[in-house]
């Protein structure tokens with residue numbers, strides 16, 4: 001699917017609009033005028049056209065780089081007033097363009113051509129058929145789901161973004177959990193593709209602001225968060241996390257709702273909520289003090305202390321730590337053996353263990369989500385998110 005399409009010819013310009021994919025990335029408009037001059041003018045124009053043929057969405061950061069280089073190549077250094085703090089998308093675009101300083105137009109053109117050429121080769125190679133593509137359950141774009149040996153494995157699959165969770169991903173995970181609760185597997189496993197388990201909420205979720213404004217976005221996000229965490233509270237089968245690498249934010253907090261947490265000794269556990277002007281979710285304000293005691297929970301949830309896998313195990317958040325070199329082999333051997341145990345007995349045992357807490361957990365989840373709805377609108381949160389996004393927009 002092409003991610004960028006020609007939407008029309010406007011007053012001598014082509015207006016290229018990044019199609020809002022189902023990932024709901026913000027639209028980035030590239031105004032392609034005919035004024036770009038210089039030795040590589042033809043290559044530049046051809047690169048501008050090639051962008052719309054990309055098969056894979058290159059992601060917001062790359063789109064910002066393309067936007068900035070295009071503006072620099074055609075108009076020179078950034079000369080427009082800085083958008084306001086809450087005009088998140090235009091501010092990110094402005095920051096990216098402004099970061100190019102006095103980069104000469106010719107260099108910007110060449111950099112644009114080089115960037116598109118790199119995107120084309122990675123897009124071509126990623127579209128080659130891979131053997132494991134056959135195993136993948138259809139219908140998911142951000143997850144790889146496989147069912148084998150009575151185990152349904154849900155793998156977060158955005159390794160280039162450290163498996164940061166987009167709104168599409170939250171929705172796909174809910175669908176995957178719903179399907180796994182009804183399939184014939186005995187246990188369900190979560191893991192991450194690449195070097196991270198997950199870097200938590202994708203902070204670009206804050207940039208896709210609907211016409212109803214940021215308040216509407218915060219309200220809808222609080223509902224999404226409550227429903228997402230609710231699916232983990234209600235999940236009926238043993239739920240296992242295979243934490244292959246560092247885990248951040250919500251990917252850590254919901255571990256309190258899992259039945260087993262196996263971690264590689266490369267994994268770390270980090271909830272930088274205060275740093276982001278945010279507050280705990282995933283029922284962690286209730287589960288963490290219960291699991292590790294209030295003192296240790298406070299260090300993590302208020303002060304953002306990062307735990308090693310060993311520390312997380314000592315504090316009861318992790319069931320067992322394995323050396324990274326043998327992690328996959330040891331964990332999957334163990335899980336295959338567990339998955340052979342009688343299904344009904346395991347499921348009924350889980351209900352008995354968890355049912356006492358369900359009502360309380362749903363109440364905590366609702367409260368945490370509603371507090372976050374307010375927090376997301378605070379200056380503390382906005383500034384922290386903008387800091388991260390503008391750091392990333394710089395070339």
Ligand SMILES: CCCCCCCCCCC/C=C/C(=O)SCCNC(=O)CCNC(=O)[C@H](O)C(C)(C)COP(=O)(O)OP(=O)(O)OC[C@H]1O[C@@H](n2cnc3c(N)ncnc32)[C@H](O)[C@@H]1OP(=O)(O)O
Pocket residue numbers: 059061062160161162164165199200201202203204205206214217218221224225248249250251272273276278281376388392
């Ligand atoms: C109006 C309200 C809307 C809100 C919608 C909310 C919906 C529910 C929310 C539930 C609440 C959840 C809270 C949390 O999870 S809080 C935790 C959030 N996560 C973070 O703060 C981590 C941010 N990332 C980092 O600090 C670093 O990237 C990290 C330490 C993880 C890795 O550093 P490293 O240097 O090794 O790698 P890079 O930084 O170069 O990362 C590689 C690329 O991945 C992108 N990336 C990584 N993490 C995130 C992220 N969380 N969000 C967005 N993008 C992320 C990074 O930008 C790099 O991309 P590029 O290669 O394109 O530059």
